[in-house]
Amino acid sequence: MKKLMLGNEAVARGAYEAGVGVVSSYPGTPSTEITQEIAKYDEVYSEWAPNEKVALEVAIGASMVGVRAMSCMKHVGLNVAADPLFTASYTGVGGGLVVCVADDQGMHSSQNEQDSRLVAISSKVPMLEPSDSEECKEYVKQAFVLSEKYDTPMLIRLSTRVSHSQSLVEVGERKEHVPKDYVRDMAKNVMMPAMAMKRHHYVEKRLDDMRALAEDCPFNTVEKNSDKVGVICGGIAYQYAKEVFPDASFLKLGMINPMPSELILDFAKGVEKVYVIEELEPVIENHCKVLGIDVIGKSILPNIGEFSVAQIKKAVDGGETEKFTVSEAVPGRPPVMCAGCPHRSTFYVLKKLGLIISGDIGCYTLGALPPSSAMDFCVCMGASVGMAHGIEKARGREFGKKVVAVIGDSTFIHSGITGLIDIVYNKGNSTVIILDNSITGMTGHQDNPTTGYTIKGEPTKAVDLVLLCKACGIDRIVVADPFDLKGFEEVVREETAAVEPSVIIAQRPCILLKSAQMYPARVITDDCKNCKMCMRLGCPAISEKDGRPTIDATLCVGCGLCVRVCKFGAIRQDDSNLKRLAQGKE
Amino acid sequence: MSQNMNIMIVGVGGQGTLLTSRILGNLAIAQGYDVKVSEVHGMSQRGGSVVTYVKYGEKVYSPVISEGEADIILAFETLEAFRYIGYLKKDGKILINTQQIDPMPVITGAVRYPEGIIEKIKATGARVFEVDALAAAARAGNAKAVNVVMLGVLAAQTDIDKDKWLAAVEQTVPPKFLELNKKAFELGYSL
Incomplete structure (x- = not known):
């Protein structure tokens, strides 16, 4: 039967049909849907790991004991997982081991445009590259076979247009993979210098064998x-x-x-x-x-x-395609924080205080765009924390008081925690703001170790961020609600002034979560003096109609941020909208 | 069909371009065509400009439509129609929802929302169909059903049976929203 499938869905299907037993990944556009699809198959164990390095290590462990395993990530995630990848290239596999990496040519949702084919070459890991969904399914299935035949991890290179395009796929049945009995093999699996040197010889021979395969293969x-x-x-x-x-x-x-x-x-x-x-x-x-x-x-x-x-x-x-042209510039439509997004309040306060903001990767990177324009740096997952520390050590304690790191809950667990440990260990004074919106947001709402649920939605223990930071040696930890503008501002003032490291946990769920509370929409009354302060918040629900700000009741979720910034008390609850609220979310 | 059909759907994140492209994809499969549907997830979905592509025919290669290649553009928002008019084929047509959604640079006052967009697009010589899909969606019971209203408008201009369109809607839309979407489709179909 032929089915229209996303490339990512087809990758998942291929792994499923190949009898994959364990899949561990960290979400990242454009790779995320692979593991979300895998999670729908009950025969496969799947999980979100805290980061790509752990994810790949989980898959390597499963492979070592003979089970077919897979790990999926975006291109920059492969950098995080590079350490295990380069050495798993030496150990080879037990059960087939497939690593899917999705590049993002054109940077639709990434911070760089690196070419993962070069990682395949430098890690000496063979790589297949499908060009549509059918090939995604087929190549992944074949990758498991090649992985075992040539004793190597296999890379599958995807890209935004392959991962996020749907094309027709011939769906097959799952064939269970039966693992061989586990036998200890230190020469192959314990990578100390003497053993690893022998394995390096093996890797070079393997590449020669696979070069011969490349001359005559169905790919x-x-x-x-x-x-x-x-x-x-x-x-x-x-x-x-x-x-x-x-x-x-x-x-x-x-x-x-x-x-x-x-x-x-x-x-x-x-x-x-x-x-x-x-x-x-x-x-x-x-x-x-x-x-x-x-x-x-x-x-x-x-x-x-x-x-x-x-x-x-x-x-x-040199041929030009004939096309319609308009002469005037078309205003851009950059992505924005949603109406009711808790990050908007956070950035409003940080901007007001004129702080240097060391940013990170997530929805909140949108804080860099107008009108917030409240970010100084953003490099990679987790970097905000280490960079804030570096800034303080480079320019001194007083300068450091003007600096905050902002990082999401999932990103903090991914790789911000190590930066925080560095701050404590090396006597830094940085202020780290964890934007705890109870979900991994930008990639489309994946659970993570702080949410209390697994990829399958099963309840599990949640990391307690307060206890975690305390255990790292942070004595000043404040949990604050960014919707409470005054209180939040006071907290940020106090913590940045303190001569010791501190963590502010800005806690307020993502407005798109079903559990997030919605309030009646707001309306701008005749008391409005047209100062347009509310429009400077960059809320998509507030726009100008006939020269005055107006709130779109279909977009407003009643977060009340505009009410709090209005000096004239001109914004009130729109009671006519209570009915919509009662209907709940779609 | 000697040549492939290229349909572009443009709009604002949250307007349901993804769902619309999937309905079109399922419709094309039911006709026995090779189909590719391309979407973009992640950053651009956050209220940004969103484009999806649906291509079908005997054999489809690129999932993406280049400038000057679209037979049909479904524009869910007026400014987005303006932005992507260069993708329309010389003999193609563009269906524009007359709804205007201010982008952030307009909200903050950095630029103005261009005036008379539809007239300007018509002046290029492109075939334009204006639709007040927002009003029809509201009549159907939810302003967010603009996407399926637009689909109904398109359906009425094709020679594919209405039943087949409705079957594709049924196949794609979650059961919870099916009645609303069917109503929206019918309203669009009769516009």
């Missing part, structure tokens, strides 16, 4: 058409190139590491001109050039951003 396919133009490509770029070069011959590389040589040389010999179409880094192109093939690639197409069919066409033959 690397030749479509023989015109002998004038040949195109070498893989992944999503194949789909674009097929539209740009309908008559060309194609060499589609589904195995991106290691790459074949003879196959490419043969293909290139059969055509007059060879294009390499690949987004981001010239990985295939460089391989071709080492083989002495004169290919056209990055000389006409950038290594920045994602491609479009029109862009490739233009680069190849």
Whole structure:
């Protein structure tokens, strides 16, 4: 039966059909749905781990005892998991081990645009790259087989357009994988220098064996058409190139590491001109050039951003697509914090106090955008805490009093906690604000160790952030509600002034959570003096109509932030809207 | 069908572009076509500009539609129609919901919401159909049903049976919201 499936859903299906037993991941766009889909299969143990390193280690452990295991993450998550990945490359596997990594060409939802194919090459882990949902399913199934046959972890490279596009998939049945009896094998699985050196020799031999496989495998396919133009490509770029070069011959590389040589040389010999179409880094192109093939690639197409069919066409033959044009600039529509988002209040206070804000990764990174514009730095998951400490150590205690780190609950558990330990251990004085909205927000509401629920929604122990910070050696811990603007401001003033490290837990659930409390919508009354203070909050429910601010009752959740900033008491509860509230959330 | 059909749905995060594209995807499968539907999740869903693509035909390669390639654009919001008009094929058509949702730069006063967008789009020579989908959605019982109203409007302009459209709606929409969405579809269909 053929079904329309997201690439991510198809990856999950492939793993399921391959008999995967354990899946551990950390959410990250565009990879998140893989593990969410896996969680729907009762035959598979699945979990959200605190971060990608732990997730991969869980999968490695499961693999070591013979069970097929998988770990999924976004490209930057693979950096976090790089340490176990590079050495699991040496140990190899017991049960098949597959690591899915979703790149984000075009940075739809990421802080950089790194090319994970380079990680495959440097970690010497073989990598397959599907170009649509059917291939996602099939490649993942095959990856488990190859993993066991060649004693190696396998990487599956996805990208936003593969992960988040739906195409037709032939769904099959699950075949249970029966693990072999566990036998201790220190030479293979305990990576101390003497053992690891032997395994490094094995890894190099394995790459040679797999190079031979790459010459003749179902992943690397030749479509023989015109002998004038040949195109070498893989992944999503194949789909674009097929539209740009309908008559060309194609060499589609589904195995991106290691790459074949003879196959490419043969293909290139059969055509007059060879294009390499690949987004981001010239990985295939460089391989071709080492083989002495004169290919056209990055000389006409950038290594920045994602491609479009029109862009490739233009680069190849200068052809412009006919289109409608308007002459005036169209105002942008950047993403915004939701109406009723607790982060808005937090950033309102931080901006008012003129603090230097060391930011982090999550919905709250939107605090950097106007009108809040309240963020100085944002680098990677967990970095806000360590950076705040570095700032204080670099510029001294007084300067440090103007600095706060802001980090979400899930991000804090991911890798902010180690930064906090550094602050305590090395006698820092930083103030860390944990934005505890009781969920992993930006990736679409995943539970995490602080929420008290597992990926399957089963109740579990929740990490107590107060006790955790206390155990790290923080004596000043304040739990505060950011909706209480005055109280919250007072807390931030006190904690930044203190000459010891402190943690403020800004506690208020994400407004999109079913458990979050909604209040009657607010309305702007005739007492309004049109100062437009409420409009500076950047609430999507407040806009200007006929020169005056007005509240859209369908968007307002009654958080009351505008009521609190209005100096004239002109904003009140809209009782006509109580009915909507009674109906509850959709 | 000799050439693929390219449909773009543009709107604001939260307007249900994803659901609409999935209904269209299921409709195309029921016709026996190869189908690709592309969406973007994450950051851009937070009230930002959202685009989804539906492509179907004998064989679909790229899941994404480039500039000048869309046969149909369904615009759930006027400014978004303006933003993506360059994606419309010369002989394509754009269905625009006349609703206006201020983006943050307009709310903060940094820029003004452009005036006369629909006239300006018409002036380019594009085929434009204006729809007050918000009013119809409100009549259906929920202002958020704009997406399915627009789908009804589109359905009335195709030669695909209404029953098949309704079957695709039924297949895609959660049971809880089915009645509302059917009503919204009918209202759009008869606009």
